[in-house]
Amino acid sequence: MRRAQRVLLWAAIAVLILIAFAAVWPAVLATHDPLQTDVRAALLPPGAEHLFGTDQSGRDVYSRVVHGASRSLGIGLLATSVALIAGLLLGALAGVAPRGVDASMMRINDVLMAFPEFLVALVVVAVLGPGPVNIAIAVTLAAVPVYIRLARVQTRTLRVAEHVEAARILGVQPTRAFLRHVAPGVLGALSVLATIGIGSSILAAAGLSFLGLGPSEPTPEWGLMLAGGRNVLGQAWWISVFPGIAITLTVVAATVVGRILRARAEGRSS
Secondary structure: OOHHHHHHHHHHHHHHHHHHHHHHOHHHHOOOOOOOOOHHHOOOOOOOOOOOOEOOOOOEHHHHHHHHHHHHHHHHHHHHHHHHHHHHHHHHHHHHOOHHHHHHHHHHHHHHHOOOHHHHHHHHHHHHOOOHHHHHHHHHHHHHHHHHHHHHHHHHHHOOOHHHHHHHHOOOOHHHHHHHHHHHHHHHHHHHHHHHHHHHHHHHHHHHHHOOOOOOOOOOOHHHHHHHOHHHOOOOOHHHHHHHHHHHHHHHHHHHHHHHHHHHHOOOOO
C-alpha cells in the first residue's frame, strides 16, 4: 500500500472512530441539550457559545449533530448487518441449489437490482409508512440483492475449490464442509462489501428522512436536520450545512475504508 493510501485510510478510520464515539457517548461531546429550545437565541450564527449556531427554535446545532450520529449510524449499521446476513443465507442457498431454483432466485434478484437502491427503499417506505423502523426495513430490503449476488458467486466458486473437494474426499459431511470451508470465505467477501454498504445505507436513510419519511421533529437526525434548514438556507446556512458535512464525511470515510479493503482483498494496490 502506498503512503498516500495509508494516510487516506487512517484519516478515514479516524473520522469513523470519531463518529462512532459521538454515537455511543454523545453527552461527552455535546455542549447543550439537543432538544432544549430558546426562542431568544434563534438563528444565531456559529460562535463561541454555539459552535455550529442555532436553528429556528434556538436549539444548538452542534449538539444536535452529535446526538444525531447515533440514529444515522445506527440505521446504517442495522440495515447493513441484516442485509449481510440475509444476503449470505439466500446467496449461499442459491449457490448450492439445483439449477432451476438457482435460476429462478437470481432472475428475481436481477429484477430488484435493476432499480436504484434508493428507489426501492422509497417504494418500501411508501408501502409500510414513515418512521425510523420502517426506514431501516426499507434500506435493508434495498441493499439485500447486492449481497445475494456476491454470496451466490462466492459460494459457487468456493464449493469447487480444491480444499473443499479434499474435505469431501476425506468424508467430511457436506453441511460441515460448507460451514467450515465455504461460509467463512463468503462472509469475508461480504464483510468488505458491507463496509462500503454502511455509507450507502446512511445516505439512503438520510435521504428518506430529508423527504419527511423518517423521524419527526424534534428528533436530532441528520437527514431531518438537513431538511429543517432548507427554507432558511440563505439566512441561516449552518442549519443544513453542518448535518450535510457530517453525512458526507461519514459516507466518504466508510467508502474509502471499504474500497481500500476491497482492493487489498483482490490483491491490488489501488
